[in-house]
Amino acid sequence: MMNIVDYLLIGNTRFHWAFKKNNSYEFSHTLINEKLPKNIDFKNLIWASVGKYPTNDLLNKNRITLKEINLNNMPHFIGIDRALACFAALRMMENKLRKNLLIVDLGTTVSITKVDNQGNFLGGQLFPGFTTQLKSMEQNTKNLVSPNKLFIPKNKFEISTKNAMLSGVYNSIIGVINISFDRTKDILILCGGDANLIGNSLKKDIQNFILEPNLVMNGMIFLNKK
Numbered sequence: 001m002m003n004i005v006d007y008l009l010i011g012n013t014r015f016h017w018a019f020k021k022n023n024s025y026e027f028s029h030t031l032i033n034e035k036l037p038k039n040i041d042f043k044n045l046i047w048a049s050v051g052k053y054p055t056n057d058l059l060n061k062n063r064i065t066l067k068e069i070n071l072n073n074m075p076h077f078i079g080i081d082r083a084l085a086c087f088a089a090l091r092m093m094e095n096k097l098r099k100n101l102l103i104v105d106l107g108t109t110v111s112i113t114k115v116d117n118q119g120n121f122l123g124g125q126l127f128p129g130f131t132t133q134l135k136s137m138e139q140n141t142k143n144l145v146s147p148n149k150l151f152i153p154k155n156k157f158e159i160s161t162k163n164a165m166l167s168g169v170y171n172s173i174i175g176v177i178n179i180s181f182d183r184t185k186d187i188l189i190l191c192g193g194d195a196n197l198i199g200n201s202l203k204k205d206i207q208n209f210i211l212e213p214n215l216v217m218n219g220m221i222f223l224n225k226k
Helices: 080-092 130-140 161-180 195-202 215-225
Strands: 005-010 014-021 024-031 046-049 100-106 109-115 121-128 186-191 209-211
Touching: 005 080, 005 215, 014 215, 024 215, 046 080, 046 215, 080 100, 080 109, 080 215, 100 161, 100 195, 100 215, 109 161, 121 130, 121 161, 130 161, 161 195, 186 195, 186 215, 195 209
Parallel strands: 005 046, 100 186, 186 209
Antiparallel strands: 005 014, 014 024, 100 109, 109 121
């Protein structure tokens, strides 16, 4: 039986899918291969792409671009994933206190984007993601091998080299979040592939934050319904 895929976001290293099932959506994430799977209903597939990717099979009329996303002061060169995350956050979050939204997308690259409650784009930060930092150490430093499994070590100071790498990368990400997040003025929202990994550990330090791993995909769904 053919799987009808409703939404596809082509990321830097993965395909991100949203499947319609009954009245809700199921999300999945697969590594980018040379070709898209053939069991796709391309006529009804809504899609977007973060970077350049051969999209001959995809219909241009079904593509989501920045033109469809209305954020004030949004630069024309911002990544579509960041714009969709902002759009979804503004739609999904109850913000009675009218705080700023600080959206942290924990993917291949970590993007931190801030918008105010009126949808004004306030700027952001970009730095290497969890796996990207580990791979960088492996590629640029002798005798360091990237761990096969990602987890957060219990100790800040570890004996084993691999655990020390994991602890250092985790603390670098947490450090940037803590510096960027104003607890009195912001709502913190985590999304992306490492959102659960970082979010579960972050609960010890920040209790009031929102964990929405598939925020960007929900942005595609909301935008298409609009």
